[in-house]
Amino acid sequence: MGMPVRIDDSLYEQAKTEAQIERRTIAGQIEFWAMVxxxxxxxxxxxxxxxxxxxxxxxxxxxxxxxxVPRSKAN
Structure with a gap:
């Protein structure tokens, strides 16, 4: 379930830019940053x-x- 959250405008713009590069949604980018x-x-x-x-x-x-496959098990 999604939950609306207020974030700073500059963080939103950074997430928007990075999301386009990484092919994620803006929410997905912020979630990724949070996981990291x-x-x-x-x-x-x-x-x-x-x-x-x-x-x-x-x-x-x-x-x-x-x-x-480890080399020791390949033979």
Missing amino acids: GRAALDNPDLPVTFVADSLASLSEPRDDLTPF
């Missing part, structure tokens, strides 16, 4: 860029993936 911030606070030893990239990878399609 929350995960970064929960994992202060990890770089924020690693956290953001890891979360972004979760939304990528999984249809064309090749499973990882």
Whole structure:
């Protein structure tokens, strides 16, 4: 369920710009930033860029993936 929230105009404009680049909705961009911030606070030893990239990878399609097979099990 969505909930209307008031945010600063400059934050809205930043989210709008970034959402277009990342092909997300404005609400989706703000939700992504919130998830990154929350995960970064929960994992202060990890770089924020690693956290953001890891979360972004979760939304990528999984249809064309090749499973990882360790070399020790490939033979």
